[in-house]
Amino acid sequence: MTEQQSIPIQSPAACQTCPAHNAGNLLRLGVDMTEFDYVVALAGNPNTGKSTVFNALTGLRQHTGNWPGKTVQRAEGAFSFGGSKYKLVDLPGTYSLLSTSLDEEVARDFILFGQPDVTIIVVDATRLERNLNLALQVLEITDRAVICLNLIDEARRHGLTVDERRLARDLGVPVVPTAARSGEGLPDLLQAIDDVATGRFVCKPHRIRTQSRSISDAINRLAQQVEQQFPNLPNPRWVALRLLDGDQRIVEAVRKGELGDLTRPEMMEMA
């Protein structure tokens, strides 16, 4: 097993990539979102502390509350780290990206059409199984993601231990344990975001495995066709999944050629 997959190091100047060194380089830019280099999206289940992570990184004080459904609008802010400027977009918390309520659509559309450079998936360490349902769906759409294993302090309080390396190997993306309320783990999170954004770390995200032979055949066949029609599309398999599910929004996107637009890099700023 290669440990390099989950722990990004391997850079000439070891000091500069050390999280402890770079923590001091975080510049909270609040709402100043001019001339950013990367777009970062924050996704996750409701009430996992997305807004707390958002506030900790941007220095903004978007109201956080201990109840699900707090964020229904997209909130945006910015920070700068390691010489790059990042625009951070806080998406509404959702349990899945499959059904069609407004908040799920906002989150899904942004990850799909906004094409963030990195998607941070905030998961609740004390409710990992339920939270992974969403994480797996996000990993189908984008292959540039970081798992923020939040509320790790609460997990400890409940006597749970989460093996983040095991998790990182299984999911194929960096996993960073954090306690955003107290700021624990945020330097490592920033480093992981930077690594994925700059391409220093290349994700190999987990793909959902299906038990049914006929379904996996259908997915593969359709995914191939999608890929032929839209080469360079980052997620043909996911589009195939949605088409098979009869998702009208995606059918429309295919028909109108919006999906084709996704392959053009200049569309990345449509956020």
Place this chain on the structure above:
Amino acid sequence: MATLALEPNGIKQDRVAALLDSAETLRWQIGQEFHEQLMEDIYTDAARIADRAVTRPDEKPRFDLDRTIDHIVTSRLWGFPLMILLFTVVFWITITGANYPSQFLSYILIDTIQPFLWNIANAIGLPWWLSGILIDGMYLATAWVVSVMLPPMAIFFPLFTLLEDFGYLPRVAFNLDNIFRKSGAHGKQSLSMMMGFGCNAAGVVATRVIDSPRERLVAIITNNFALCNGRWPTQILLATIFIGALFPVYLAGIVSALAVVAVAMLGIFLTFAVSWGLSRTVLKGEVSTFSLELPPYRPPRVLQTIYTSLIDRTLYVLWRAIVFAMPAGAVIWLIANVTIGGTSLAEYFITVLNPIGIIFGLNGIILLAYVVAIPANEIVIPTILMLTVLVYGGSGAGAGVMFELDSQLATRAILDAGGWTLLTAVCVMLFSLIHNPCSTTIYTTYKETGSRKWTAVAALLPLVMGFAVTFIVAQIWRLFSG
């Protein structure tokens, strides 16, 4: 890419159609169970991955504090009484705590600084009308807003935010969910209602968590019945000086708190009643189900909560009140001092509105104040006070603003001079709960619904209801009090 772009549109469209066709064919082949199979696969994967990563403590299930608290606060028997008790305690602390800082602020702002400003104005020889608008109008309105509203807000908002941070609000939503469903509304409406207790405009935006357009409209229209930031101080003040004052000092605080809770409860009751009415008449339809996650209780970070609620809520609301109070102060001073034939404009308005107001247990000044205060509910009470002082307070135009407002008793004295009775106070409290939403909320409603019709309903329905309720209360009151 280049080849794709160069292709004539027709060929591209054909390919897209072929792709969609084959998707449709495959869909039929794999049949109905696809969605469920996919969900099951996701769950299986998630369970497997989570199981490998998480190690649970091998002990027996311990005493679970969260669960025990949940059993009590969401119990059928104790849920509602506990909810009422908690909110009563919050208001009691607010009411008893706000008195002294209020006195102090009005001593500084009105008894000390205002005369000082007049001395300066006289010394540099400003024309009387200019210093009138600036000092007796804009400055006085602002000073009143600060001294009347700042102390209760600075106590109430941190307490409310602490409850929120602790995780209590979703339990309230859980308690209310059943009634919401029975009244034909979406259970998540309890969440948007909770937001409404902070700010109705925010509450209207929060209804986005509701998927069905029908249930969302119900939630938007009824959000106004959740007593907002701008109206809490009105309720707290009037309850203190009119209702609490009826009782001996040691009971006054708790009685005032109960009165405010009663008004808030009436608001919740009206939310249910109107939801019920709407979903059985103009907005008929099925109730959808949803899952509400009860978050774990978290020990609130007290200092940070106090800091952010002071900055985000208290100062935000106060700033909004001040921004609206300054021009309103100027308008009030003008209509109180511009005279036609020896009578001020305000007196004309009030004379016309007074007979109408009396029918509803209110008076002309109150109605005029509500018109002036459409931009922000926060300034209703200061407007009423200013109009009362300017119209009844003195002999000549521009005079009579030197009321001593160094305690809540003095506020009472002004209102008494304006002819207020207990009935007036009760009716103003009711009307403050039930009347048109502020202009920000109306605008937000329009943006969210995109419909003039529903915006009009959301604005006018509460107004009509407010007049109906105060009318009935006033008539019954007068019937019994002779």
